[in-house]
Amino acid sequence: MEIEETRTFDVLVVGGGIAGTTAALHAARSGARTALACAGALFSGSSFYPGTWGLGLVGPESPDDEDDLVRAILDVGCGVADPGLVSTFVRDIPAAIDGLEKIGVRLLHPDRPDEREFVPCFDRKHRLWRGIVRESYEEAAGRELARLGVEVLPGRELVDLVEQDGAVAGAVLAARDKGRFELMGSKATVLATGGFGGLFERRLTANDVAGGAHAVALAHGCALVNLEFMQMMPGLVSPVNGIVFNEKTFRHVDLRNPDGTDPFAGRPDVQALLEERSGHGPFTARLSSRAVDLAMDAARPEGLVVRYRTGGGKLPEFVRTYFDWLEEAAGVRPSDELRIAPYAHAANGGILIDSDGSCGVPGLFACGEATGGMHGADRIGGLSSANGLVFGGRAGRAAATWAQGRGDRGDGASLSADIPATALPDAPAIARELRHIMTESCMIVRTADGLEQALAALRRLSDRAKDEARATKDATAAANASLVRRQLALAEAFAATALARTESRGAHFRADFPVADPAQARPLRVELDAEGRPRALPLPADPAEAPERR
Secondary structure, eight states, X not given: OOOOEEEEEEEEEEOOSHHHHHHHXXXXXXXXXXXXXXXXXXXXXXXXXXXXXXXXXXEOSSGGGHHHHHHHHHHHHTTOSOHHHHHHHHHHHHHHHHHHHHTTOOEEOOSSTTSGGGSOTTOSSOOEEEEEOHHHHHHHHHHHHHHTTOEEEETEEEEXXXXXXXXXXXXXXXXXXXXXXXXXXXXEEEEOOOXXXXXXXXXXXXXXXXXXXXHHHHHTTOOEEOTTOEEEEEXXXXXXXXXXXOGGGGGGEXXXXXXXXXXXXXXXXXXXXXXXXXXXXXXXXXXXXXHHHHHHHHTGGGOEEEEEOOTTOOOOHHHHHHHHHHHHHHOOOTTSOEXXXXXXXXXXXXXXXXXXXXXXXXXXXEOGGGEESSSOSSOOTTHHHHHHHHHHHHHHHHHHHHHHHTTTOOXXXXXXXXXOOEEOTTHHXXXXXXXXXXXXXXXXXXXXXXXXXXXXXXXXXXXXXXXXOEEOOOHHHXXXXXXXXXXXXXXXXXXXXXXXXXXXXXXXXXXXXXXXXXXXXXXXXXEEOTTSXXXXXXXXXXXXXXXXXX
């Protein structure tokens, strides 16, 4: 099988969500000839997932609030967020918001910003809150991408990176709609491919959030960090599924098991638990409200039964907006019987980067949900969008600067790449089994036995994929097989990291180690060992102690 098309750019951005589009805009504004490739359509990924009622954006209320927000992120991060990244992050948010408004993105302002529902998830006070209107973002950013001459390449999935002269010099992409592979030469490459919700059966992410790019980055010498802190979020499983449940409404509900029994029988503090649970969307092990999520998990896929008791009173703005959206988007009314279960949502960890998005591998940068370090064991609500804007901008500018320093190198004429040439006849079945393993052992409740069984099962699947590989000239079949292998590699890294953290901290809960261990208040860094297996070790407090990366 041969590459059917080779093209070259100064900067190649992979990913079409907020982080990717922001990176492409800033690279192009810096003078780089830029291409933006995305697995789905432009404006895809978790940023534009239709199963949620809004896209919140949080920042400091004023310059005087910046230090407090930094402290809040580090507190919520429970010792595993990088202080330098957090400081850079917070201080860049106001300019990032201004940048949206300058290109014409419409931002929602709350009518009643002092309502408690506008305190961000896991935060301790009100912050600046804005809602990004997706349609307005698409229109304004699309217009700006066109004005700057960014070439948009939809339907291109990252297969591998290409190296030349000790640096990343481009990427192999699968153009699925064309049934072929393409080689994109670039002096700098930015990965903005989102998280890895695609490793789970139940997920509140778009289908193109598959996690394959993490495995590619790992294979090329990058490190991953904080993988185990995957957000698990309540979502509807009935009468519709795949829709985020608004946690702010927990204080207004009665919950029952699928058989009608009380999941909190004998507990006198149920309403206090529901009040606390209304303060955060994802599961956390560090609050008493974890009992609500453990009850959800115990209800299995059938989910807990939800009945609202609104009492006919005036609802808070945040709650009313959710109910209005739910009825309009899904035909579901608050009076209906709902069922909720845990879903995989956003990743708090990913590719380890510095403040400019560098991955420690020459020519390679990353941003957005694909990365880790600016969040910790838990993440304050509204900071995922802010992450994409801030580090998308920083990575795009840094990639353009790197490209300028490369001069005439990387013209693509001398690039060569290994193209996938094997298919897996049972690739869909292997992918389904992978997601089932991860859902059974790596969602909310994790144990040593479950994680060890998951690792053994994932390795058996990897061996099966090797044994069943068959030569093919079908680019689509080869791309499917390649994605499954990369997902298997990342799933193994995830399970190995969850096994290595023998405590409960934030989004990571070990039923066999249900409390936090102060000695483990450090990030776990994942790299490949000499045999190509992932290993998770504490990230050194002193960067000079870290293993050298290229």
